[in-house]
Amino acid sequence: MTAVHPAPGPGSATAQQPSRGRAPASLLRGLLRALPRRLAGAFAVLFGAATLAFGALQLIPGDPVAVLLGPANTTTPEVREQIRHQLGFDQPVFTQYLHFLGQLLRGDLGQSYQLQRPVAGLVAEQLGPTLQLVGSAVLLALLVATVSAVATAGRRPGLRSLTGAWELVAVSTPSYWLGLVLLTVFSFHLRWFPVAGADGFGSLVLPAVTLALPLAGTLAQVLREGLEAALAQPFAVTVRARGRGRTALVVRHALRHAAVPMVTLTGWLTGSLLGGTVLVEAVFGRPGVGALVLGAVNSRDVPVVIGVVLFSALAFVVISAVVDALYTVLDPRLGNR
């Protein structure tokens, strides 16, 4: 990539203009061209995810009805048989699988065994707060990481090692513990934020910060490395030679180059965060898909597990589509391949 970098022409502002104007068009074009391939891919991913989840749940040992009922054993054998029959556990596994796929194809995610509620509604209800949390955490992390990296890239070793230290601490702090510390300080003592729940902005701040800090640490490291690599390239010297300031160079030129790996990483992290919010949600008493899927796996509530898996797979598909599209905006050459 370094070798083929297009050297900015004289008057870099004009040189950038066309690519900026091209951005929305190329984004749309890229998306449209890839659409059939993407849809087929998405379908394959969803099918695979559903099948894997179904298979994995079958591998858990023990009678599924017993698992569903928990360890109390005060249910009569008649009722157990009734449950077994109603949930189709008396059918061969393959029949259950086919039945399940048929349901999925009709767009029906089924009903939770445990909670007696339609899975789609259940997941939708729990997905909202999780998306809110993950979304704000990622935005916050990007902001913090960008500021930190831009401010320190290529600077004195002292400043660098200082920011490097906070990033390392942020990355290695368990989010569970971080959440407790933030709660103790900002909720229990200062009383700035409510302890729990998911009503309004106030209740989002602490959990979002808890999730964002480790993320910001990782992203800042990647971004700074990218920035420094870009700054070491010939074009940086050219820009500086034209009398541009360091900040302008970093923000207007280097950032774009460094952003590609960061976008990849952000996409991947966002996807994995969706399921990784369990602990933070538990600490802050927030609803969310994390706790939902955990409870469902423990009680082998197959429809709920598969419902969440499908939604997560879908999220990954969407995120990777967005990431790919962003590549072409950030670096138009990638779109012409």
Next chain:
Amino acid sequence: MRIPRPGPARVLVPAVAAALLLTGCSGAKGGGTSADAGKPVAGGTLTYAVDTEPVSWDPHVSTQDLTAELQRQVFDSLVSEDADGKFHPWLATSWEVAPDLKSFTFHLRTDVKFHDGTPFDAAAVKANFDHIVAKDTKSQYAANLLGSYTGTTVVDPATVRIDFAQPSAPFLQAASTTYLGFYSPKALADSAAKLGQGGTADVGTGPFKFVSYSKGQEAVFEKNPAYNWAPPTAKHNGPAYLDKFVVRFLPDASVRVGALSSGQVQVAKAVPPQSVATVKADSKLKLLTQAQPGGNYNLWLNGSLAPLDDQKVRQAVQRGIDVDLDVKSVQFGQFPRAWSPISATTPGYAKELEGSWPFDQSLSNKLLDEAGWTGRDGDGYRTKDGKRLTLVWPQLTATATQQSRDILGQAFQADLKKIGVEVQRPALDVGGYSTLVYGGKANIVDLAWARFEPDVLWLFLNSASDPAKGGINATFLPDAQLDEWTNAARATLDAGKRAELYAKVQKRAVDLATVVPVYTPHALTGSSAKVGGLSFDSDTWLSFYDTWRTA
């Protein structure tokens, strides 16, 4: 990773991390007497932080204590029971019991209305009891409480008769619990499939209406302004004092305590042992605690499987565990050790068992020698015919750390190793655990079972409580006398006679060494000093009907 699984069943008893010794905290019981909460005031919202979340909100289905405790605010019962085990009228003004205890006739109040306006009457009682035993309801506990129920007869709108195939003395106690509470027949007919979801589908006659439920976050209840049928065991009549009652789900113990001390919630369930001192030292807070009634935390020894099919080996295990020391050191001296399979607060408790089977390592060694386990292998364990003396005691991963039971188990392991007995503790999920334990393939099973009724002894010890038939008799040791006495106690309402029978049952279970009683779990709840009228009922569940909150 400590991830609280919603809904461990009754065996697991609510996650009470620890409790004070009875002596240390008797003053805190019945927090309503606290000076600073003053006289009852109407109005306001009270927030209650709990540690888990009901899996099903339907008390007719669920086995969870939490479901019963929270839904107590929404559902009333036929009768109420006081702390002495005496029954009082509630939705029934009076009742007659047939001499054979196979039929109970209740005379009902005629002024009671469900939240949806439907009147409460004999037909409503029938609809509910029939609903509980219907196969489609898939009841996991309430149907069991109804026992040998054969049907309900509507004698007239204000009179109803419940019939049983067997004498059913414990029925009145069961009828006083939330599990046999009453839904509006309209709700049963219209939204049967939604009862477990919580929220407005749950229509009862109680002092609070279930307004909304947001999974993972909170459940909201509002005062029923028409309520005027409180039982005499309550401290007032008429509507509840609180306008609103909110339950927040905060699985993390330190978050619950922090929320309590910062005034964001007014009552917090399951205060952890390390926070007990903090809560007690804070003048803005108070601590409520009460011993749980019913089955203690016990080890049940499987008498159908070698090597515990030999009574001498069972006895050696019973006397070879230093229960006093282990319970005291592992649980910070916060739980009293147990001598009987039922707790001291349960009616019919046999006090004479206290001190009757002390820790005695040399006796254990003698018994094992007599039983023929005289060899020793390289690891120092006893052997017989070349086989090591090994006991399998499965632990359920979801709840292993509750009340430090995992560490307690390690202490027991160490004790038993000293007499040459190896204890294996495989960690299993519910599926593997149920198969092993209720399939009779485990040597030791540990569990507690809260119920304010010595009939739990029937559940543990009567051979009809066969795990293959949905029972929990994990001793797998049919004993004619235990059967006879637990059956006979079901066939009389004479408290003296029942106490005598249950005392014999407790003693025989200990003598047969089919049980090693360990400790009595305590409910431990933190509350703001500004909350008044809050106390546990006989099941150690909080009722919020008499509760008020000052600013």
